[in-house]
Amino acid sequence: MFSVNKEPISPLSPAFGQSMALNQEQIDRDYRLDQLALFYKGIPFVAVCNILIASFVFWALYQPVLQNVLFIWLGAMFMVCGLRFVSWHLYNLSDWMSTVDKWYRIYQAGTFLTGVVWASMIGFLILTSAPEDILIVIFTISGMTAGALVSSASSFQSYLLFNIPPLFSAIGYFIVTGRFEMATMVGFYTLFTNLLARNIESSIRNSAYLKIVNKHLAEVALKEKHVAEEQEKLLEKQVTELELTYSQLKEKQAAYEKVVEENKRSRKDAEQANRAKSDFLAAMSHEIRTPMNGMLGMLALLKDTRLDDKQEGYLKTAVRSGKILLQLLNDILDLTKVESGKMELEHVSFDLSQILQEISDLWEARIRAKGLEYKVNLEEAADRRWRGDPVRLRQVLHNLVSNAVKFTMQGSIMIRISLAADEKETGVLKFTVIDTGIGLDMEQEAHLFEKFSQGDTSTTRKFGGSGLGLAICREIVSLMGGEISLSSVPGKGSSFSFTVRLAQESIPENGEGLQEIEAGQKMGLVCKAPVKVLAAEDNHINRVVVQAMLKVDDLTLQFVQNGVEALQAVRDGDFDLVLMDIHMPEMDGLEATRRIRELRGKKSKTPIIALTANAMAGDRETYLLQGMDDYISKPVDGKTLYSAMANLVDDLEICFRETSGEDENNLEEKQAKIEEFINSISER
Template structure:
């Protein structure tokens, strides 16, 4: 038996009811049957007692089933109703179904199986009706929520029928336009009337594209009773059976607040950028105005150190120089802080030797520690890779600052630096740099404050040791720029330990065996290399003119001076120079304009003369501008004489001056060439010797020309392909130095971002070596031949 069903039979004939009851017994359902005869109160009875199915006789006293059925349905009763009729008239059946009957049964066909099938159908219909009602309720709730969401988001939806040109708007679209649905008809014409005149062309184009089947997403303005609003509409076309748009559907959103907010943000950003620019200009000018006289102060004190001084005079010069260097540190700290704050400090990524960098820092600071009787030591764990990829300049700055601070705040004992691995993955190493001292220590409550700007541990610290309180702040910001961490552990009176954690890539572990052109030259070697070099100085400041002249006097170079860019051009028209030292800020024509004129308007070889900027500006953007206009390098004021010598020598390595590069400070011929293979090939054939010399001489000239051309055009692929050719041509001579430089150059070329400066240096060395090798061949065979 099926589960129980609640049935109602409405019939005045007891025999008919008995027949129905007898058939129900074999219908297959467990049921409860209620019999009812009074049609006048039937509807109320149905409302009071819900049924699963009602059997209604078609012919009732004083009434008929059709009329009663209509009244029941009009009252909203949705219970399935099966009409029982003695007539099988088809037209009557149609009328009954139209009036709301669920089914009908002819009396003489009532059987158990028939009723079972009818009941199954009715129950299925009841279930479907319940599900439909539930879906309708859910739909209404969803529509209500959507309407509320649209109201909150100020977004509505619309449809446009392309065939009859009718438009449907949701309630929120009316709200956005500020109109009521009962007195506004959303036609194309009415819609166009609300569009801002300046945006009508955009909307017409969008409409045209949409009717061709293209999606759209546009912002425009509408003029409403509440004023001008910004709106966004986006949507797509719905294609009909003919694959043409049958309607266009879309959304409309009020974006007025967002647009006004964007305007405010843009205004605030422009104001912030202007303020940052003003700050940057002020700092740049401040830097320039301080560095220019500092250049003279520090430069002349260095020159005075080289003269005969009394003890008292030396003490005064020491004080001037110390104060000047301190002022320079403060200027640089302020500039670094500004660069970090404005996002102008960029991290470089290049390969360098960690052991050499650390050794250089310790060597520089060790004398300062020894003056106080301190031991300054450094140790690198054996597992730490010696060659790493990162920013050596900023790492140098961080470690120098920490070690310098440790020495400053330590009176006895020592300072140690340790580098060890803090973790690693496939490509990167996390390195820990630990700087320990036995100094005064930092109070626990101040340890979190010492990384703030202009903060030191105590007021007594500032009075006794000096400083601005910017160093550690800059260190922390640089470390964070590297996505690293810095921490401190300290015990008052016992010392401090600073730990920096930074991530680096492992390098290729290449060790350079051949000196590069920008290596640190000995003073005597520098003076020798600069002898007879013609230098043009562009500088409007008389004091700085005098300083440069004094610095270059001992080099026995030939110096001419121009006070502005126009004078530089005049001198270049009448005299030949090997290099130009170009001040940037000069009257009449500044260094940038002069460089552009030289590079673009003067003939070769004058247009290719090396130009070194001498700038008191310290921002990266100033240096970049110097490079962009065609300068080859720059040196910051104030400068050290040895740095100036090194820069000049580096850029004299141009065509015609390659012989200036010395492979070893001790001996011009320290590189070894094995000429025995050529002697063996030569035998007694002097004609072969002459031919060989001619071949090497010609080949060297061609290679030099190609190398210079490739460097000038930055054709790194061509350089990469010519290196094996050079190795093959000169390989018979087994020159270790040349092979080593070629291998190092190949490695430098096989990186994602090629370092142009390093490649230029490598090419200069290669040119130097093959020139020297050719000269050695010519000299050797002329002697023996």
């Protein structure tokens, strides 16, 4: 990897000028640093001098009347000087350059206290009025204030803090005692020393500033000299580095071009692998759904025949196994849709309470059969019409309730729905499914929403399942703008919660779709006039299933085995509806549909329903774009088929009939139908 070493800045560059610039703030800071260093450097000498002079004053003024006061005064002087020694010691131990203001304040405080102690000498004159004592006090104060010019005059403020207390005390004493000429003389002395201190400070400051500037300019000149000496070396080095960089860039360009080419190949391979995966799943979906359609269709017909208890048990087991296999197939296809980004959500109006009723109709009887309590709590604010995908929402709820039923042996199962956020055009609904089942520990929770993941291997053996349901729920909830979460305690139960963002439906719409089937009723078709239906299906089992489902009075059903025959039949006949398989020999269903749409006259408008085992993402949209009117995936559900046919053919309508009073002849006829089918399978 190419790198450039950090070199001195060129003196010709603006950055260099900025780095060498000297402003007033920098000068003031350097001056304060030098001044503070000088102050603290002189503290030991000044403190010793104060102690010595105070001792001489003590000796000179000592007399019985002043004995106690002198001892107190001398002790105060020793204490103040001791504190100044302590501050000097701490200053030397500290990082004083980063706390200049603090140490300035400490120095000034010590100076002021020293001045106050010297000012307290005026108190001696209250106890003694001997001329020689007055002379000693006044000369001592004047001498100390004059001497302070040496140690503190570089800071006029510090000098004032020292000399104002003693001098103003002396002036006050002389005024009180009536010695106005002495007060005037001390006043002039005070003014003179302060003016002198002011001038000394100004001279010292100017001298220090010049010293700082000269020092800085010398540093600048030295740096400029070093920079000038290194410019040639730097330029030579940069030329060498540029040549090296050019060589490295050429190598990188060649490597980059190689990586780009490899990425193109990898992307092409990935796209081919993805297409192969989709093709494989589409083929497997078709190949598995085709026999599944026949198996579940025949089991549905077998259910309507006369069976003993043992046979009914076998039949229920077979139906349950077939539905589990179909659900596994649907889960894999759903997961594939999500991973490929082809799962599209509907945006239709629906009633939330109707979805909950459908879930309850499906699960409540099973839940209560296990001896469990079942509750549904729908918040009033959430009980309204929404716009979204009710099918996917029902799928998520169904999966969570199914898991709750599966893993709960005693206690209760509750569904709770609330409005988490109510916005102007949208709302966020929160769904919670709570059970008192076996629960999960934290380690199991961490992996529960992963593909093919369950609580543990024993769960798989005891309770079954593919481990895809919750992974699909998580993806669907994410597509619906929400999140799914779990809270669980082993042995106590689990609480699954998820949120979805839905559009609010301001004006209720009339319900559409399948009518609700009451208990004890069975959906069917009835013809208001003769109806002729063409079914293009090459699989014998599927033909038998369709024929059994469409055994309706006044409905004529004609079968063909490929697209060529279907096209010819539409040309020659007059059909009200075509049920078209997609994968057929000679000509597939899509090509046959395209050619039917190219026919002249009303035959080109013949309604066509795709009846196919293809159930991959985008299949429905593809078939509708190719000219088909509706799409039904195998295994075919009778209710879905009847509803689609009734929507496309005016002379067909859905009817409901009671199943409890089915006559013996009908049962015998269906029994014969099953036996005929079994015989046909045996012959084949």
